[in-house]
Amino acid sequence: MKNPKKFLTYLISIMTITLCVSSYLYFKEYKEEQRQFDLFLNHFYHSLDMSIKKVDTLLEGKLEDEELNDAIGRLENELLKTNTIVDNGYSFLSHDIYPTRFFREASNFLYGYKMSGDVSFYVPPLSEDGQLDEEELTLLQTLKGYMVDTKNALYSSKTNQENPNITMSELKEIIITHINKDSTDIYQDAYQPD
Incomplete structure (x- = not known):
């Protein structure tokens, strides 16, 4: 009788230790995944913010020729980032x-975009004549609007930056709601508003 009790005690001890180690490893992995998501969210938020600032620089309307080309290049880099x-x-x-x-679709509009198919259009390069006209400013304002709406949905007044409590599914919904746009959507919103 002593032997089966001893065996059962060892078995329960081993199972308890295994459960504790497994729980610890799972918790550690969960925390690491959460840390990685927090870093991703922070980088995404700040890159989105920088893209908005680059659009604002262009919207000020004071840039011409080479300065305009440089600003467009900086916006393209930030959008691609x-x-x-x-x-x-x-x-x-x-x-x-x-x-x-x-962001890739938005960057395509900066240097001219030609689309053919169900919806056909041509948008000339932003700096084609060395300055921005009203249509080009409208396009930039449209791009900015999408990004500002996204940034506002991510924003927390407690942290004055991204909301650290946003979940992966909430982020997905924000992206789908505000920036799930292709070139046709962007063109129609900028040049053919309802």
């Missing part, structure tokens, strides 16, 4: 992060 952050989040962090192509 934001696109890369979203792509990397989707590829390396979680497939729950919606892989929007908005």
Whole structure:
């Protein structure tokens, strides 16, 4: 009788230790995933903010020729950086992060865009004549509107930056709601408003 009790005691001890170690490892992995998501969200928010600031620089309307080309190049870089952050989040962090192509599509408009198919249009390069006209300013304002709406949805007044309590599913919904736009959507919103 002593032997079965001893065996049962050892078995329960081993199972308890295994459960404790497994729980600890799971908790550690969960915390690391949360840390990675927090870093992603912070980088996404700040890159989005920088993209908005680059658009604001262009909207001031004081840039011409080479200064205008430089500012457009800086905006393109920031949009592509934001696109890369979203792509990397989707590829390396979680497939729950919606892989929007908005930032790449938006950058395509900067140097001219020709679309043919169900909807056909041509948008000339922003700096084609060395300054921005009303249509180009409207396009930039449209792009800015999408990004500002996204930033506002991510914002927390407690932190004065991104809301640290946003979940992956909330982020996905924000992206789908505000920046799930392709080139046709952008064109129609900018040049053919309802």
